[in-house]
Amino acid sequence: xxxxxxxxxxxxxxxxxxxxxxxxxxxxxxxxxxxxxxxxxxxxxxxxxxxxxxxxxxxxxxxxxxxxxxxxxxxxxxxxxxxxxxxxxxxxxxxxxxxxxxxxxxxxxxxxxxxxxxxxxxxxxxxxxxxxxxxxxxxxxxxxxxxxxxxxxxxxxxxxxxxxxxxxxxxxxxxxxxxxxxxxxxxxxxxxxxxxxxxxxxxxxxxxxxxxxxxxxxxxxxxxxxxxxxxxxxxxxxxxxxxxxxxxxxxxxxxxxxxxxxxxxxxxxxxxxxxxxxxxxxxxxxxxxxxxxxxxxxxxxxxxxxxxxxxxxxxxxxxxxxxxxxxxxxxxxxxxxxxxxxxxxxxxxxxxxxxxxxxxxxxxxxxxxxxxxxxxxxxxxxxxxxxxxxxxxxxxxxxxxxxxxxxxx
Amino acid sequence: xxxxxxxxxxxxxxxxxxxxxxxxxxxxxxxxxxxxxxxxxxxxxxxxxxxxxxxxxxxxxxxxxxxxxxxxxxxxxxxxxxxxxxxxxxxxxxxxxxxxxxxxxxxxxxxxxxxxxxxxx
Numbered sequence: 001x002x003x004x005x006x007x008x009x010x011x012x013x014x015x016x017x018x019x020x021x022x023x024x025x026x027x028x029x030x031x032x033x034x035x036x037x038x039x040x041x042x043x044x045x046x047x048x049x050x051x052x053x054x055x056x057x058x059x060x061x062x063x064x065x066x067x068x069x070x071x072x073x074x075x076x077x078x079x080x081x082x083x084x085x086x087x088x089x090x091x092x093x094x095x096x097x098x099x100x101x102x103x104x105x106x107x108x109x110x111x112x113x114x115x116x117x118x119x120x121x122x123x124x125x126x127x128x129x130x131x132x133x134x135x136x137x138x139x140x141x142x143x144x145x146x147x148x149x150x151x152x153x154x155x156x157x158x159x160x161x162x163x164x165x166x167x168x169x170x171x172x173x174x175x176x177x178x179x180x181x182x183x184x185x186x187x188x189x190x191x192x193x194x195x196x197x198x199x200x201x202x203x204x205x206x207x208x209x210x211x212x213x214x215x216x217x218x219x220x221x222x223x224x225x226x227x228x229x230x231x232x233x234x235x236x237x238x239x240x241x242x243x244x245x246x247x248x249x250x251x252x253x254x255x256x257x258x259x260x261x262x263x264x265x266x267x268x269x270x271x272x273x274x275x276x277x278x279x280x281x282x283x284x285x286x287x288x289x290x291x292x293x294x295x296x297x298x299x300x301x302x303x304x305x306x307x308x309x310x311x312x313x314x315x316x317x318x319x320x321x322x323x324x325x326x327x328x329x330x331x332x333x334x335x336x337x338x339x340x341x342x343x344x345x346x347x348x349x350x351x352x353x354x355x356x357x358x359x360x361x362x363x364x365x366x367x368x369x370x371x372x373x374x375x376x377x378x379x380x381x382x383x384x385x386x387x388x389x390x391x392x393x394x395x396x397x398x399x400x401x402x403x404x405x406x407x408x409x
Numbered sequence: 410x411x412x413x414x415x416x417x418x419x420x421x422x423x424x425x426x427x428x429x430x431x432x433x434x435x436x437x438x439x440x441x442x443x444x445x446x447x448x449x450x451x452x453x454x455x456x457x458x459x460x461x462x463x464x465x466x467x468x469x470x471x472x473x474x475x476x477x478x479x480x481x482x483x484x485x486x487x488x489x490x491x492x493x494x495x496x497x498x499x500x501x502x503x504x505x506x507x508x509x510x511x512x513x514x515x516x517x518x519x520x521x522x523x524x525x526x527x528x529x530x
Contacts, residue, residue: 148502363448393444398512405436
């Protein structure tokens with residue numbers, strides 16, 4: 001086979017792996033709860049495909065091919081483990097399923113898998129890494145990189161979480177109506193954590209997971225496909241798309257950090273903004289407001305500047321007031337203070353900041369960044385310098401640090 | 410738990426020390442030190458003189474072998490350390506990531522070893 005053929009095969013493989021990974025892992029693990037074995041089986045199948053496809057050509061239904069190969073490997077893996085009592089029903093199940101036609105359709109169990117990954121019995125810090133690995137097939141090293149831990153530590157944590165899923169009696173199911181809002185929140189939170197941006201409007205920085213923004217949007221789209229009627233799912237996607245639309249404008253040509261209010265709107269992506277707006281409309285037509293819709297609405301007001309040339313701070317302040325009522329996180333309260341300062345003056349913003357418990361903010365960069373700006377605007381120079389130092393010292397991002405150093409003067 | 414940040418700096422970072430203190434690297438360090446102290450995590454820390462001032466000694470068959478220069482011949486050199494008290498490795502890694510040297514050099518996080526200390530004291 002020539003080089004081109006190889007390349008095509010590789011591309012076909014990447015595409016199938018990308019689109020089918022989560023579907024296959026979800027399907028293979030949904031009855032057995034054995035996510036780790038399902039992943040191992042799938043990676044064996046991918047290795048087999050790497051050998052077979054360049055030789056025999058890409059099969060007509062690559063996903064079915066992978067499923068057959070993965071299932072065969074899965075049976076071997078489970079048999080190998082020889083946990084007789086646990087594995088006999090599993091094997092029976094697998095034998096039965098093998099009889100089923102593999103032609104095209106198998107159920108999409110990814111929604112169940114997403115709910116398992118964000119199950120309350122799993123450490124909240126592991127919800128996002130689990131999703132990234134089991135639904136998107138990201139390796140532990142890449143996840144570790146984004147979460148600022150060593151690959152071996154992340155690997156161990158993932159193994160521990162999967163063992164808990166297998167042995168802890170966590171069911172592969174979509175939660176009942178009664179529990180759904182809370183459980184869905186955990187799924188949305190985990191996806192948003194992968195996205196990890198929310199502070200570009202106030203010279204703050206929340207670095208964790210920044211490289212995973214595209215993966216998070218992908219997860220958001222998967223979730224929307226599975227739950228098209230949930231307002232908050234639309235809200236989350238709208239929020240992420242609004243932020244993503246500004247990616248190019250966030251840095252100057254020299255790599256300099258550009259705060260939201262100074263970004264060149266012409267660099268924003270209109271198609272993404274329009275898509276975000278469509279989701280926000282769809283969400284509000286469902287008449288159930290929520291945290292992500294409100295955050296998306298705030299971003300939508302900012303996006304309006306591209307058309308009107310101004311920012312309606314009163315509207316932003318109002319959305320923050322609602323947001324604080326349902327989700328009074330530290331980030332929200334600081335966002336509110338910043339909006340208040342724009343709408344009612346720096347004194348008012350500063351008063352809101354002063355109302356926050358000092359223990360909560362001693363290592364929280366956005367608080368100090370906003371505080372520094374407000375003090376500077378009020379001409380309280382020595383206090384502003386002190387706050388700038390705290391913000392600079394808590395900043396990870398080199399470009400943001402330079403920006404703050406410059407503002408500090 | 411106590412952690413050490415071992416701060417490896419680039420040659421440019423060592424050069425910046427000779428400045429009048431208004432450069433951005435020094436400014437970033439001043440801010441970082443303040444944020445670290447104010448957070449309550451800081452226990453101790455010292456910068457080291459530039460690597461060229463180091464002298465490394467080994468005894469081979471009872472004889473002193475003296476090497477002019479630092480122990481390791483690498484681009485980034487140990488430039489100082491910070492000792493912190495923090496609840497977890499994750500918190501220590503956060504502080505390492507914020508350290509100005511981590512964007513131009515490298516910062517290693519190591520837990521202190523109190524058990525090894527007790528054995529000799």
